[in-house]
Amino acid sequence: MEVSGSHVAGMVNGEWPEAEMQRTEPILLTPGPVRTPPLVAEYLSQPPCNYHRQDAFSTMFAETERDLKQLVGIKAADAYFATILTTTGTGANEACLFALEPLGKGLIANNGFFGARVVDQARQNHIEHTVFEGPTDRPLDPNAIVAALERDPSIKWVFFVSHETRTGLVNPFEAISRACKERGLHVAADAISSAFAYQIDIEGSQADLVTASSAKAIMAAPGLGIVFTRKASVAALEAVGPRRGYYFDVIAEYRKQSTEKQPRFAQPVALHAALRAACTYLGWQGIEAHMERIQRQMRMLIDHLKALDIHPMLDASFRSNIAVNFRLPVGMPYKTFSARMEELGYFCLYGVPGDSTHFQLSTIGYLSDEDIQGVQTALSRVLKDARSVGDLTGDRTQSRPT
Secondary structure: OOOOHHHOOOOEOOEOOHHHHOOOOOEEOOOOOOOOOHHHHHHHHOOOOOOOOOHHHHHHHHHHHHHHHHHHOOOOOOOEEEEEEOOOHHHHHHHHHHHHHHHOOEEEEEOOHHHHHHHHHHHHOOOOEEEEEOOOOOOOOHHHHHHHHHHOOOOOEEEEEOEEOOOOEEOOHHHHHHHHHOOOOEEEEEOOOOOOOOOOOHHHHOOOEEEEEOOOOOOOOOOOEEEEEEHHHHHHHHHOOOOOOOOOOHHHHHHHHHHHOOOOOOOOHHHHHHHHHHHHHHHHHOHHHHHHHHHHHHHHHHHHHHHOOOOEOOOOOOEOOOEEEEEOOOOOOHHHHHHHHHHOOEEOEOOOOOOOOEEEEEOOOOOOHHHHHHHHHHHHHHHHHHHHOOOOOOOHHHOOOO
């Protein structure tokens, strides 16, 4: 049945009015998903190919795999393979757990929200493991992890998070991994927020499986998980026996993708195209310039907030400066602060879930210095206005920005 355009709500003579076509979206100051470059949106809407079994897709796939390794800092291209899974970073982590499970008992190091999530994933999948608990306001101690390993020689693998994004805490990725590898253990690391945001040495770490995501500092569309797979480790992971995962079988994906430049299953081509565009964009910009920009813009925000007597919650020697938590004025809850910032065109996340006394800023997305200056103006307005009228109760009607 044909429907006349005039019968569709909002349409006039079969066309959308120009006002209906315009959208105003808040600029994201989040650690993922992030604001993306225009080239990513272009490739997302108009991929260079339209089916995952086309030769053009295989070519695009191979170019992306090559660039991902180069951008993350892997110099020996044959040492690792960037295995791509149709999932989020959490799914990529679960695929690694399934790959490690046949080895035997593992140790999961936990000092934050995402370490705890990996523990939950292992528990719910009945994967044999023990947990090393570290303080949530300080980095994991490689020596303490080694001591835990020495107390339990039955441990065969270790999983840890390199960057605890909820607190903005940097763990010593290379030191932890090397300490475990020196004891003959297999190592998996969640580098989802650190990859492409600041320098990490995957080759030097010798980690067997390192996860990343299309939704983070690479600035692509969310929906693809990346596992930097150490080629020299694959045979040992295969030899210990069959893996429980089917769709999330990172070793089977590695075998298929590395030999045929094709994933095992049907793919969202547009997401792969967006990742290809993100790699191209960062190739133009230079990964070092990208990382410097992230740090520089965060320093701009930290310095501006310092003048407003708002300070980072984490010790400067521990934090990444790619995602930083700031304490709100007493009596001004995150919900009020966030709503007012969004009214001014900026979306700010909290760091630790359930804690309404703080907010988080992240600069890993596509942000210009002009964007940051706009954020500074908005922060001044929201925080100064609240203080000037004593509006620290959460009542938005007392000091509503116009």
